Amino acid sequence: MLHVRSLVTCVPRALAGSLAGSCLADRCLWDRFHAQLRPGSAPTFDWFFGYEQVQGLLLPLLQEARAAGPLRVLDVGCGTSGLCTGLYTSSPHPVDVLGVDFSPVAVAHMNSLLEGSQGQTPLCPGHPASRLHFMQADAQNLGPVAASGSFQLVLDKGTWDAVARGGLPGAYRLLSECLRVLSPQGTLIQFSDEDPDVRLPCLEQGSRGCNVTVQELGPFRGITYFAYLVQGAH
Template identity: 50%
Template sequence: MVPRRGTPALGSLLRLLCSRADGLLHGMAQPSVWDRFYAQQDAASPNSHFNWFFSYTTVSWLLLPALQRWGPPEPKPSPTRVLDVGCGTSDLGLGLYQDSPHPVHISCVDLSPVAIRSLRRLLQDVPPPRHPLSQLHLCVADATNLEVNSFEDSTFHLVLDKGTCDSLLRCPQGSGQAGRLVAECLRVLQPGGSLLQFSDEDPDARIPFLEQASGTGVTVQEVGHIGGICYYVYMLSRPPLQAPTNSAAD
């Protein structure tokens, strides 16, 4: 049986939101479509984050330990660098920024300037971060072509994708667009860094796609059931650099 591409949760959510998301299902790669969606969302709920799938609190138990994997050296801690691709107005990056006991530099990027503008306004009155050296940056950027915005190779320790790959897979050139997203996420990862992709798509469909797009192994963990739907986190790592071997002299 061929796994079904097109997960139920995102499609169901968009149908429920059809009065505010007219055309979204057929234009998810178009900035103008997302601009219209987030403008309507902002008008309806100007003081609220819009979270695809679930909010930060649902996965904080998983993300905070992931940050500690790159525990900063003492006594001079260096920040863990995190990229949230396709952030929209989600509270994912904000939650990590506020809760991390170690310094983090978080970059939240989205194709829609309207979403970034709304998120920037939502962040105006947030409490200071738990660690005084933590930083949160917002940027309008295409996650399938981050190089245009000067995101260099091997920059981040952790890349987060909550629903962005799912939306690209529904575009007319879905697998190609989503493949470029995965490639860009891996490009900006430091050796040994990880991409965490949150989705409700069944592992039988998502794992083969990710393996083909990345050329690396994929592990999956169940996040839990929310509203009767099972969510997963797919984890891909950029291989660490191999130490050079010294050949023994004869």
């Protein structure tokens, strides 16, 4: 069973109700959601938890990775999360971060945040060589975004959970695309509150030949989360 409880945590009650009763794979739903959160809200909005709670997991992976230039990081279904911006502004290692989302409303908001429009101060990189971009794209079809093996780190915070609400075939297409654009020595991380007894068999089936492990995170606001790491894709 797909867990939905943390997908509606800290969301205004009326909107939370509409999310819980809707197909979370519907782009129009997210367009409305991001549009309603923007006025008077914080610059970013995070499902589950923010960058600060997982930087202890992410930064060692970046340090261990080997790349000729900035490490390429892809955040699929980034929404208006602070995960991309946190990496960009806080990582002491040079990173080239791309956030993709199928909602043009979310992408426009994050681009305005990056550029410092709407009265905001432009974001400053934690390393002078770091870069940050946002692009509208379907995470189930990343062909227009990147060639195979392009990223050393691929992040999915709740995107599998949302896509799977529309059916597991879509979730497996998402996983396949994430593994396709992952470099041979790279790491895919899925963040979720779904129990390992449910998620691990799906990941092992969809990523044969890869090493799949899980780390427990939290609890945050009383909820235990998991980081599912998929490594060794070829």
